[in-house]
Amino acid sequence: MKNELKPYIHVAQYYETDQMKIIHHSNYIRWFEEARIDFLDQVGANYAKLEANGIVSPVLTVEAQYKSMVRYGDSVYVLPEIESYNGVKLSLAYRVIDVATGELRTTGKSQHCFLNEAGRPVSLKKVQPSVHESFEKYRAHIFSI
Template sequence: MENELKPYIHVAQYYETDQMKIIHHSNYIRWFEEARVDFLDQIGANYANLEEVGIISPVLSVEAHYKTMVRFGDSVYVLTEIDSYSGVKLGLTYRVIDVATGELRTTGKSKHCFLNEEGRPVSLKKVQPHVHASFETYREHVFSV
């Protein structure tokens, strides 16, 4: 893993707008997912690779807090950070920030767990120690800064 993670950038699309000509609230959850997949890939916990070995990571909960509006054509960073990690469960936070102004547009959180193909919880520490190490390394990196 590199020292610096690259922020995920999303350009707001016309089809994401609502009748009020702002981004519809449901799209932020999709942006969180896009950013989460990108983030996991950057820290060495590639989601597709986990699925290939029979591990899925369903969403247990998700929330968003809207601060200011995003409009068609705006570019935003979706910054993802680990909030909690136990080996079995993962909590992430998100900040949506306007690229041009630096203004915070939205914040959010999501909780996930790791399950095997039978739908039973698994510990990444036991079944995928290299992925577990990726989460631990990232967490240590963030908190040591």
């Protein structure tokens, strides 16, 4: 099943550009979020289902390192990979790679935790064992493009 994961592709939109006619830096964080939600869906940890079961996953930290520019109309892969997971916290690393050239454009990381409706940390191993198993299964998954 690991080979069934599809990379997330984003086409840079005109409204995402800045005065220099490149993608504004804040949009990469949005792309990370889009790719994270897509990744969660693909591995069996659908975010809407988690919320329906009383579990939320706020962002604790997020960062991006810009290597080269993305411009309007460029297509990029946004590839999330599990960097660490302990049942309560999930850290993802991201690579943004130009579809046409294969050039690395941006890297980043985000860290999330899992909370119940009262805002208390929960262990997915205890409250959502199937989601926990999915994260364990895909812990070492690296996208091939």
